Amino acid sequence: MAIKFGRPIEMRDAPRRQGERQTPLASSSLDLTVRPRRNRKSEWARRLVRENVLTTDDLIWPMFVVDGHNTRTPVASMPGVERLTVDQIVRDAERAARLDIPCIALFPFTEPSLRDEEGSEALNPDNLVCQSVRAIKREFPDLGVLCDVALDPFTSHGHDGLIADGKILNDETVAVLVRQALTQAEAGCDIIAPSDMMDGRVGAIREALDDNGFGEVQIMSYAAKYASAFYGPFRDAIGSAKTLTGDKRTYQMDSANSDEALREVELDIAEGADMVMVKPGMPYLDIVRRVKDTFAMPTFVYQVSGEYAMIAGAAANSWIDGERAIMESLVGFKRAGADGILTYFAPKAAEKIKAGA
Numbered sequence: 001m002a003i004k005f006g007r008p009i010e011m012r013d014a015p016r017r018q019g020e021r022q023t024p025l026a027s028s029s030l031d032l033t034v035r036p037r038r039n040r041k042s043e044w045a046r047r048l049v050r051e052n053v054l055t056t057d058d059l060i061w062p063m064f065v066v067d068g069h070n071t072r073t074p075v076a077s078m079p080g081v082e083r084l085t086v087d088q089i090v091r092d093a094e095r096a097a098r099l100d101i102p103c104i105a106l107f108p109f110t111e112p113s114l115r116d117e118e119g120s121e122a123l124n125p126d127n128l129v130c131q132s133v134r135a136i137k138r139e140f141p142d143l144g145v146l147c148d149v150a151l152d153p154f155t156s157h158g159h160d161g162l163i164a165d166g167k168i169l170n171d172e173t174v175a176v177l178v179r180q181a182l183t184q185a186e187a188g189c190d191i192i193a194p195s196d197m198m199d200g201r202v203g204a205i206r207e208a209l210d211d212n213g214f215g216e217v218q219i220m221s222y223a224a225k226y227a228s229a230f231y232g233p234f235r236d237a238i239g240s241a242k243t244l245t246g247d248k249r250t251y252q253m254d255s256a257n258s259d260e261a262l263r264e265v266e267l268d269i270a271e272g273a274d275m276v277m278v279k280p281g282m283p284y285l286d287i288v289r290r291v292k293d294t295f296a297m298p299t300f301v302y303q304v305s306g307e308y309a310m311i312a313g314a315a316a317n318s319w320i321d322g323e324r325a326i327m328e329s330l331v332g333f334k335r336a337g338a339d340g341i342l343t344y345f346a347p348k349a350a351e352k353i354k355a356g357a
């Protein structure tokens, strides 16, 4: 059947039956040959024609790590999400493994006293991220661990790179990011995920990993990352919201752009990215679709903190049915072409999937 704009051409002019019917219609009946509702008549019929499925294999669970012991601190703007001390991160890693979530992602809340202009704590082999990776890998070597590469959790100004005269320096920042990536790889990180949006960082990190015996460490590039208001709660969670000076629009993308996302993704693939990511998620589903269709790469999407807060906040007020909204938003990413989703809803969604719901 020829399809144009998603509709079979043959159907456009013939929605109704031609000629005489054997059985006369009741006066209120439409004489329709095609009734799409037939395929929705019951749960088994809907399951039979369902085009996309969400499985636990599609999920990456981002977690926040903080200094201390045996403590879980709620993040006010992300109801249900907590900052965890390293021992508690290991407990949630165990939960991830039990739920068949393939991979977790780690983000640190760095003590303000450890933050400086250069983000030097990023290079400390004993920083919270590295401690967590080692602790997790000791107990759960088969759980994937992704580490974010960017300086914002470690800088006093909250930017992802080094600053001089109010400008974010590109090449100087890349040199530091390379060292940060090596530090994380040394700790046992499986996937390096540069989220900084400096030009050329994927190639530089790939070369350094290969030169230092980390040829198997993957790179998931935040390739099309937009300057977004939806990162607000994340910046609360890592403690950079109050300190951030200005915004990130000289390095993160303009939300009005789409072709530019393809150019960014193309560059990161050429530089050696194994997987690419679009971020944020829900307002950028068109970008996910274009990236997947254009490059046929493993394509990930980040349902970011503000998206989480919108759903969790509305659900907490009973303005929406939270569980259904979560699953609907996640299958929406699959429908758009995503191979996987970073989402703070990962454990909840995995539990629901496992319960067969």
Ligand SMILES: NCc1[nH]cc(CCC(=O)O)c1CC(=O)O
Pocket: 148, 150, 152, 160, 195, 196, 230, 231, 232, 233, 234, 235, 248, 303, 304, 305, 306
């Ligand atoms: N470069 C850091 C980084 N890595 C992931 C997020 C956002 C994640 C979220 O909002 O859930 C950010 C924030 C930012 O760029 O300001």
Ligand SMILES: [Mg+2]
Pocket: 197, 198, 199, 200, 223, 264, 267, 268
């Ligand atoms: Mg780029």
